[in-house]
Amino acid sequence: MEALLALVIGVLTACGVYLTLRGRTFPVVLGLTFLSYAVNLFLFAMGRLAIGRPPIIGEAAAGYADPLPQALVLTAIVIGFAMTAFVIMLALKARAELGNDHVDGRADR
């Protein structure tokens, strides 16, 4: 299972890196979203994997997953959304001001 998650993190990172290296704003924003999936999963993985052990105190619980990375990732997801929103607005602003959607603001080469 650990190998599977590592593979998923790797694929998401690779896709994110490839897309952020594109020359137009929209794929770069998609790439950043992919990267934030990868980063969130990676941070979450710092608490190791546990199945069926949510960190909710109860008498029947056999054990608990590490709640700390979860708390960190929860806010990271929300902040990640705010960041995506900000970047896409920057892209729109750039489109409005420069007339094209190239990341360097250049017209078609």
Place this chain on the structure above:
Amino acid sequence: MNTLLLAVITPYLGAALAAWASRHGRLHSAWVAAAVTLFALALILPEAVAVFAGETVIQRLPWMPSVGLALSFRLDGLALLFALLILGIGLLIILYARYYLSERDSMGRFYAYLLLFMGAMLGIVLSENVIQLLVFWELTSLASFLLISYWQHREDARNGARMALAVTGAGGLALLAGFLLLGEMAGGYELSVILASGDTIRAHPSYVPMLILVLLGVFTKSAQFPFHFWLPHAMAAPTPVSAYLHSATMVKAGVFLLARLFPALSGTWEWSHIVGGVGLATLLTGAYIALFKHDLKGLLAYSTISHLGLITTLFGIGTPLAAVAGVFHIINHATFKASLFMAAGIIDHECGTRDMRRINGLWKYMPYTATLAMVAAAAMAGVPLFNGFLSKEMFFAEAVSMGTQMRFGWLLPLVVTVAGVFAVAYSLRFIHDVFFNGEPVDLPRTPHEPPRWMKVPVEVLVALCLLVGILPGLTVEPILALAAAAVLQAPPPAFDLAIWHGLSPAMLMSVVALAGGLLVYAGRRPLFDLAAHWEGRVDARAVYDRLLQGLFALAGGVTRALDTGSLQRLLVLFFASALVLGAAGLVDGATPLTGSRTLLEVDGVSLTAAIGLVAAAIAAVLLHRQRLTALIIMGAVGLVVALIFVKFSAPDLALTQLSVEVVTVVLLLLALYFLPQTGPAESSGVRRTRDAVLAVAAGGGAAALAWAVLTRPYESIAGYFLDKSLPEGGGGNVVNVILVDFRGYDTLGEITVLALAGLGIYAMLERIHLPGPERDAEGRPWNWDTHPVIMASLTRLLLPLALLTSVFILLRGHNLPGGGFIAGLVTAVALIMQYLANGVTWTHARLPANFHPIIGWGLGIALATGLASWGFEHPFLTSTFGHMHWPLVGDFELASAMAFDLGVYLVVVGATLLILVYLGLMHGASHPTLSPDPSPRGGGEARPSSLPQGERAGWEPGFYEDFTNSSTNLPPRGREPGRAD
């Protein structure tokens, strides 16, 4: 009461007051400045009683006692002497400047800067902690920058100020490093610790580097060779500034530090050779160059450099008697040089120039000022009966006694005497060239005596020169003995401040200097020709300029090499260097990649989900030019990520990821409307291959890292949170308790970021003009159909249910999966659905359209919850909770953290809706007019009916048309209808 702290702060408060007072009258700020200075003096003087009784007054204000940080101040003889110089001469300068500044100069700005400087200077001399001293040290650099560039319209003033700041600022950095080393060696940053551990410091292996760093700070500040070049350029400052900064205060900070650290650092071979050598070089260079300066203030500047060299040399010699002489000369130089600068300012003021080739024979025009200036110049030359003579003769005596103790020792008295000869010569030039030597040449103005009160400060200082020179025992001896004791941290040696010591070598040297000076001045013509020949050839300023240009060129070159204005290039560099650094960590191969942790079994469902995710992610990359498709695939990937969280025991994360995914996809859909629907295929094959290689390498690295971590056992601090969550946080959902209680402060920061992002986006959208496309990616025109009835009805029906769910999630969040973040997102999604299905018009009629207050309330509630715990004398954001019995519901826990969670909820709802709804509103303002005469910007007038019915496309993003219809119904703070721009 911490009077010393108050005395240091007073000038800062006074600066604001002086700037304010100048609004009410031109001279008000001068009065304020004088009152502030007197007040600071009144604060310090009562403490002086204890100092005269032999005590060292130390006052502390604890700040972070656990790490030994405190605001601490010290008043001993040396500090008292300097405080008196700073405040006393400051007072005279304030009086002088009131007459010096012209109608066009801003009085408020001048006095505010002057007081800022005074406060910084007081801070240096009164600091007990050396780090605190350094802060004030840097403040003097900043304040002097402001003062030197006071006449901002003049280029030489700006350049001179920048040079002074660059040189003294660089020295300040070296001094910081030196102080850190010093504090480590002594075991504390308090002066009382440092001064008592001189032997430890001198024996320490890093004594020499520390000494060099500290001395770099001292030499740059006190304009010692070879850093002396900034001082003459700083003469572009108004003369009161020069009189204050460059005689009594700023440049004296360096020698003050030599005196202050004298017991801790002096007495080694390195000390005497570096300090003594640099001082001697400065003494000689300054005295020589001063003679050839035609600018009156230039002569005084180089003379100041020379005298600072003299003081440095004395501390370098390092005997107790030399230290006494050093302190004595600090006092004497401050008095005669301040008065000379003021006299030069009067002459400049009256003649309109400072060129000594044009200013001649002023005796006839201003005999009174001339007398004052001549007395001060005689003190500078070291003529008997004036104060300069006494300290200079002590200096000569020390040079002789030092000279007998070393090889080539005879050189020392010789060099010192030569410097004395030049000092007499330039002083003579100041007197003879300016006040005699024929008639003035082509002066812009006819000089006459200045206003009565402008002369008072000069009179006071000149009187001091004479009093000290004639009756040293009655005037200066008590404070000098006190200061010397503080410098030496021991009872001062016996010293005799008599004018006549009998025929001693020092007396002989004085006579030689006086006679030699007369001769040199008489035969100055050939020397002047020689100086003119060499002028500009040997110039420290040229070196400084070259260094500065080199630095700029280097910085520019590095920036240009890395940043060619291409994001892709920078990102490739960034990813590649991250890869190289990451790989470097793995290369040694000593640790295996796989750890020892027992791994979990793979099940079929997980395998299928993972394969699906991988396939979808790769498909998104391959199809990224078909943007809508790529976006939808990305949404699917996000959903699988949520499933991963479900699988691995993170229900809160799964809920968050799910709802964030919805709002992200809606947001990107809205944005995509304004961007090209398809991307061009513009990357070359080579570039795509390069990017793919980089991406695969990065992915491989991330996977390897994740694998390495996941397979290793670990110790976590989770146990603490799991144990304390219920008893101390009052909640069973540990993730939520961490967010709203244990780490509530972080969460407060995070929702603030969220609120700022929302407001930032709103601000960006305010001024944006984007035309919407007329056709979709496949060439079909946008469809302005009415809302799908079934969807509209269903969402309306579902809304109460959705809102109820979100309230439920919010309330139970403390004990079961949920909480403010998730509930906020669910509410936002439910409301956005209304916009999508029913249109903005319909929705705005039923919902508040202004989301700013919601964000404000949310932040306010979260903050108030935190502050409330102060009311119960608990730290910020301490949670409290209680058990209640509600009829029907049963036992119920109510935690104050739930109020905090409510704040989180409101911020999330407000920020999310703000972002999405305002982006949606742009659609309404952006549609191209479909009338026969389309305007470029379009407007809200486009009506669905004008569309050709036959061209309706198969699918439409149903919400677009809704925002169109709403363009006449924007929220209160929105744009005017039809006027998108």
